Amino acid sequence: MKLSIRVPVLISLLVTVLPIPAGAVSSNLVISQIYIGTGDGDSKPRNQYLELFNRGTLTVNLQGYTLQYAQEGMNTWQTFPLSGSISPGQYYLIRANGTFGTANLPQPDLTISLTFPLTIGKFALVNDTAALDTSCSTDPKVVDLVGYGPTSCNETRALTPPTELQLLAHLRKGGGCTDSDSNFADFSAVTPLPRNSMSARNPCGGTAGTKTFSIQDGGGTSFQSTGAGSTLSLGYARIQADSGSLVPSGIAIYGLRQGGTLVSETGVPASRLMTTGLTYVEINGPANTGFAVANPNNEDVTIDYVVTDSNNVQSFITGSITIAANSQLARFLTESPYLIRALSGTMTFTASAPIAVTALRGFTNERGEFLVSTLPVLDPSIPASVLPTYLPHFAVSGGWRTDLVLVNTTDVTETGTVAFFDQSGNSITVPVGTVTVNSIDYILPPKRTQRYFMPNVGATVQTGSVRVSPTTGDRTPVALGIFSFTAGGVRVSEAAVSGLRGTQLRTYIQNSGVVGSIGSIQSGVAIANADVTTANVSLEAFRLDGTSTGLTSSLSIPVGGKVAKFANELFTSLPSSFQGIMRVTASSAVSVIGLRGRTNERFDFLITTVPPIEEITQGSSAEVVFPHFVDSGGYTTQFILLNSVTGQTSSGTVLFRTIGGQRLDLLVQ
Numbered sequence: 001m002k003l004s005i006r007v008p009v010l011i012s013l014l015v016t017v018l019p020i021p022a023g024a025v026s027s028n029l030v031i032s033q034i035y036i037g038t039g040d041g042d043s044k045p046r047n048q049y050l051e052l053f054n055r056g057t058l059t060v061n062l063q064g065y066t067l068q069y070a071q072e073g074m075n076t077w078q079t080f081p082l083s084g085s086i087s088p089g090q091y092y093l094i095r096a097n098g099t100f101g102t103a104n105l106p107q108p109d110l111t112i113s114l115t116f117p118l119t120i121g122k123f124a125l126v127n128d129t130a131a132l133d134t135s136c137s138t139d140p141k142v143v144d145l146v147g148y149g150p151t152s153c154n155e156t157r158a159l160t161p162p163t164e165l166q167l168l169a170h171l172r173k174g175g176g177c178t179d180s181d182s183n184f185a186d187f188s189a190v191t192p193l194p195r196n197s198m199s200a201r202n203p204c205g206g207t208a209g210t211k212t213f214s215i216q217d218g219g220g221t222s223f224q225s226t227g228a229g230s231t232l233s234l235g236y237a238r239i240q241a242d243s244g245s246l247v248p249s250g251i252a253i254y255g256l257r258q259g260g261t262l263v264s265e266t267g268v269p270a271s272r273l274m275t276t277g278l279t280y281v282e283i284n285g286p287a288n289t290g291f292a293v294a295n296p297n298n299e300d301v302t303i304d305y306v307v308t309d310s311n312n313v314q315s316f317i318t319g320s321i322t323i324a325a326n327s328q329l330a331r332f333l334t335e336s337p338y339l340i341r342a343l344s345g346t347m348t349f350t351a352s353a354p355i356a357v358t359a360l361r362g363f364t365n366e367r368g369e370f371l372v373s374t375l376p377v378l379d380p381s382i383p384a385s386v387l388p389t390y391l392p393h394f395a396v397s398g399g400w401r402t403d404l405v406l407v408n409t410t411d412v413t414e415t416g417t418v419a420f421f422d423q424s425g426n427s428i429t430v431p432v433g434t435v436t437v438n439s440i441d442y443i444l445p446p447k448r449t450q451r452y453f454m455p456n457v458g459a460t461v462q463t464g465s466v467r468v469s470p471t472t473g474d475r476t477p478v479a480l481g482i483f484s485f486t487a488g489g490v491r492v493s494e495a496a497v498s499g500l501r502g503t504q505l506r507t508y509i510q511n512s513g514v515v516g517s518i519g520s521i522q523s524g525v526a527i528a529n530a531d532v533t534t535a536n537v538s539l540e541a542f543r544l545d546g547t548s549t550g551l552t553s554s555l556s557i558p559v560g561g562k563v564a565k566f567a568n569e570l571f572t573s574l575p576s577s578f579q580g581i582m583r584v585t586a587s588s589a590v591s592v593i594g595l596r597g598r599t600n601e602r603f604d605f606l607i608t609t610v611p612p613i614e615e616i617t618q619g620s621s622a623e624v625v626f627p628h629f630v631d632s633g634g635y636t637t638q639f640i641l642l643n644s645v646t647g648q649t650s651s652g653t654v655l656f657r658t659i660g661g662q663r664l665d666l667l668v669q
Contacts, residue, residue, distance in 0.1 A: 033176075053172065057088050121151065190323060502586075
């Protein structure tokens with residue numbers, strides 16, 4: 001199967017300058033997107049559509065408004081009455097007659113009997129029910145006017161319609177907020193992005209949208225969105241250092257409540273800007289994969305991608321999308337503009353300018369609850385290691401299941417052995433699929449994955465670590481663990497992990513409430529020996545202001561061994577209410593993952609990962625980005641910034657932005 005979508009980086013526009021019709025004045029209600037139906041590919045929208053948007057701060061009642069259309073050179077305008085209302089930052093989708101592709105639109109807010117011409121057209125948004133009576137009206141009741149092709153009816157300069165091969169729509173910049181009364185300047189030709197009144201809103205009226213920070217050496221800071229609103233709020237956040245300062249590392253923890261019960265948490269690392277990346281993809285029944293991209297550039301960015309199906313090495317999907325300047329796109333891969341069907345494999349992408357990317361795994365459990373976990377986004381341009389890699393923790397039986405995924409990031413086949421060990425470093429047998437083994441040989445084709453299911457088959461929990469050893473001369477695949485916990489026949493928790501190798505690492509820890517009580521939080525860590533000698537590990541707890549608590553712990557981890565404990569087990573005097581940093585120092589290389597357990601309102605045990613960071617001696621001032629955050633509608637996002645550079649402080653600003661790149665006055669505490 002091969003899907004091809006061709007989207008050029010540069011779009012040629014007409015250069016004829018025409019006068020601005022007197023009636024086409026700036027309004028809070030605008031036409032924000034037009035898709036006329038050109039382009040090629042399976043992800044092509046099924047219908048032509050036009051989109052309205054409220055860029056103001058007050059709700060607009062559409063009673064008495066009409067969308068109007070006239071053929072070029074004709075004075076007779078067709079009127080299409082509008083109904084309902086549009087709140088600030090809200091979209092309104094109008095579906096037309098023209099049918100082309102296979103991608104269904106979101107539920108339209110209005111359907112009209114009209115087919116858009118492919119080469120020339122004009123639309124007027126009018127605050128009146130009466131039809132306009134001229135070919136390009138100067139009626140003051142025209143609140144917005146958009147033309148494409150060689151029409152004389154437009155604002156300043158008309159839009160150039162895409163060619164038959166270009167799968168493009170015209171989107172108003174800023175997610176709809178830009179309106180300089182120039183079609184030429186106000187619109188970008190990018191991948192179609194149909195939005196209706198139920199889509200995430202894009203408020204234009206933000207005035208601040210910032211949170212300053214100052215982090216001491218070895219310290220950090222944490223703040224969280226309130227989640228108080230009823231309307232879902234999406235966006236991205238840019239972490240920028242002050243002049244002469246270094247940018248910190250970042251972790252975001254999303255929380256989702258359904259019916260008043262916390263059903264999922266997941267920790268997501270902030271993203272360095274990249275032009276190429278690779279991530280694991282699974283689309284299968286209740287499992288799905290999401291892809292959030294933030295484009296912080298002042299120009300549109302084109303992303304070419306290849307999705308490989310590990311179940312069929314001859315099957316791959318190619319595609320390309322263009323994302324508007326300063327905007328964000330977060331979609332599951334089963335949704336437009338990707339429309340990828342069931343598979344398990346990898347997605348590799350290349351961008352025309354640096355972008356920030358987050359990959360998320362969604363799993364809908366037996367109660368219909370949505371469990372979210374984080375998938376690593378790897379840089380395939382970095383040479384793969386030839387050393388063994390470790391997954392510091394797995395758990396099977398007693399309600400636990402672990403799926404081990406090997407990811408080949410290279411263009412050559414990788415071979416080697418997967419082996420399983422207990423906490424003392426002894427070889428152990430574990431259930432894998434329908435058999436019980438202590439090791440497995442693997443053969444992994446380029447850019448493919450291999451998945452091993454370690455099922456929940458007994459009453460007693462079995463834990464340990466995994467070592468992935470490449471054949472001499474081969475590169476090492478990335479080891480990813482997806483472990484889940486089932487209680488009463490319902491999967492209540494899921495987390496995806498990949499170990500970080502080093503000798504000096506830090507991770508955020510939080511201790512809150514009595515263990516097992518509603519709302520209690522316990523952070524932990526799993527550490528595996530990643531060397532050929534005993535690893536002597538020192539642990540110390542620091543406050544967020546960088547000062548030591550004086551609490552320390554020492555571990556001696558044998559070759560092949562591991563330790564997995566919560567912070568209040570490692571530091572028995574840790575306060576019952578604590579936010580801080582655990583510093584890990586080892587005599588030889590170890591592989592570390594950060595863990596966080598939480599008890600929800602049903603007394604379900606939820607587990608997620610908190611990605612650790614490696615201590616470095618020389619940092620960078622280049623910004624990092626949270627490609628996605630979500631607030632309200634049941635969601636909260638906790639933002640955690642950690643200083644990873646020894647001997648240095650860090651100060652700067654977090655810039656919260658809407659999906660269209662506007663300032664977002666996000667409430668945090």
